[in-house]
Amino acid sequence: MNELAVAGLLILVLFLMLGSGVWIGLTLSGVAWIGMELFSSRPAGDAMSVTIWGAASSWTLTALPLFVWMGEILFRTRLSQDMFKGLAPWMQALPGRLLHTNVAGCAIFAAVSGSSAATCATIGKMTLPELGRRGYPERMVVGTLAGAGTLGLLIPPSIIMIVYGVSADVSIAKLFIAGILPGIMLGLLFSGYIAVWALRHPDQVPPADARMSFLNKLKASGSLIPVALLILAVLGSIYSGVATATEAAAVGVVGALVISATQGSLNWQTFKDSLLGATRLYCMMALILAGAAFLTLAMGYIGLPRHLAEWIGSLGLTQFQLIAMLAVFYIVLGCFLDGISMVVLTMGVIMPTVTAAGIDPLWFGIYIVLVVEMAQITPPVGFNLFVLQSMTGRELTYIARATLPMFALMVVAVLIIYFVPGIVTWLPQHMKL
Template identity: 50%
Template sequence: MDPVTAALAVFALMLAVLASGMWVFLALATAAAVSLFAFMGFPPDRIGAIASRIIVRSASSWELAAVPMFIWMGEIMFRTDISERLYKGLAPLVSKIPGGLLHTNVLGSTLFAAVSGSSAATTATVGRITTNELSRRGYSQSLALGSLAGAGSLGLLIPPSIVLIIYGVLAEVSIAKLFIAGIMPGLMIAAFYAFYLAVRCYVSPELAPKGEIDAEDARAGAIFRNLAPVLGLIAVVLGSIYTGWATPSEAAAIGVFAALMFAGLSGQLSRTMLRHSMTNALKTSCMVCSILMCAAFLSSAIGYMHIPRNIALAIDALGLSPLVLIALLAVFYIILGFFLDGISIIVMSLPITLPVVVAAGFDPIWFGIFLVIMIELGLMTPPVGFNLFVIQSISGEPIHRVAAYATPFFLLMCLAGLLMVFFPAIALWLPSVLG
């Protein structure tokens, strides 16, 4: 069987198993086992030995310790008043800019992304405050919900990012460098969104009516107090990583401690809150880690079949330019985003695409950031756009209307991905300086 046919057969098998309704981790393990049995002729006992060895090794990865910690930190923050404080602190800073309080979606999501690591948590936490406030003040519903859909996806790109941790583990690259590489692209996309909102509202002022800001909230001391929890967590988590004082996993634990301290000092820490945050974090962590372990098994199965090496040789024989290759991969990932979540996209495709991309001369750190941007695009596209579902639950708007509102921000993120291709230094300059 030629390499392209073998890759398509394995991918079709994964999609078929997923379409049956089977859990993702079981689907990955099933696809790996069936591939080894059907295409390689391995007996069941050898397949079991390979699976057990790979799964145990993956489960023992120290880098994965960061995943449950960052998830727990996000759960703690979600159950505090940090989003309300964030809104009150940002509102006086943006009220005079064209677009006014619409910018709280962009700035609030950008800041909260730097402590949550999750797009869904960022969208839900920021949206539950800003959506009601913007609607009450008469702001454009399309811009309010569209900017939330776009900016909420930054939770995957701006560090600390759970998806970047997963990519780093699977691609065997530095997670700290991935975190550094995500800063400038994330800020660039946030700047695009803010600029778009300002221009739209400058041309059509009725989209963002002027409103009064509470005089008490507008005082410098009040602004600092309201922004201090988020800024403090950012400084603690990212500062400990970039100064070399802690690894990403250790920084995640420090972040959880800081979040608990904030909840306790603000009087919001209770047994009920602690139990609910730990329970949800445990469920999510088990889901993510089980997918990663089975993805490692699938990666090994694909390696046994020599699919990555053979595909790389086949593509090299076609003589495709690097730009054509990355354009095809971009379309491929956007299509996958219509149907799959980000973690599934990474673990299913990376064993095949990463060797090809590296062979074409692309830096794996750069490709990790580019891949996350492609995944973020999927968060804004139906039928499986998670950000759209979160916003639908918050606002009550139909999913197709939320998707339409998000379209301009989808296109702006496409522009960011295009600029990344032509100017790789957007992602690679900062790691080269700080790494």
């Protein structure tokens, strides 16, 4: 049985199991077991136990549950209200006014969260009712929030970067640094779109609030100090070389607890809820990562990655054509799987091809994050769309249509980093780690 037929059979089994409602982690392990049992001479049970233990006991992966817990703690504080109060006075003079609080708020919270859905939900808790009350068009509010929420994946610390770093054996600290400039660039693209829209539709932008003096603006911005200190503690400890990504995650958890206690939102119930929420989310991720590690091993024994790399190599694609083909592949895959599953499921097969094409794995990591961001706002399995659907009560199709301009801007961002790769690689090359 040739490799193409084997791949087709395993993909069919994969989608049948996913379609029948089997957990993603168990599906990946099941497909790997079938592949090894039928098409490899190595005992599947022995390989499964060794691989899953190795994946679960990775020290690098320790940063993941800690960053998840940090986001869960902050989700239960009044951080979003404080951020809105601190940002709003500075946005009044910009075209689009308070719509920019969606972008700026998501960018700031992304720097302490690492999760796209948590960023979208936390900022949405405040901006959706507040901007709706002030008369901003719901379509613009929802669209910009869904798009800006994806910054939680790109601006470090990012959960998806940790997953990619572990899966592709790339430095997580370098990935974090590489994500800074593309994250700022994407935020500026979103804000630029808001400004252009506002200039074209001035009648739909509510009037500005009463003017505030510069001193009063600074006073209102005092509510941003706690989150600024937390960002400085987490990212500063990594970039200065004082702490690894895992140690910085522990610093972040302590800082989040201090902020929560200072704001008066830390009690036994919120502490327990944040810990249980983080545990549930991480257990889901860990099961997916373990299953994906076993599937990667099984694919290696069957020889699929090598044959796929040879097949793609025989097509004579340029780097740009390969990147474009992979973008379409991941966007389609994002219609069925969440971001973490997409990354861990495909890295073992895709990385040999990417390496053979001479693509920098560090650059490719940021590219993957951008493409996964697109999947976050692609129905039917776009996590940010689900979050906003639950918060607004609107249909998924309405939210997806409102988010289309943000999707187009992400395509522009991918093109920019392809033609100007220094946006990704310049900072990691000039910082000592």
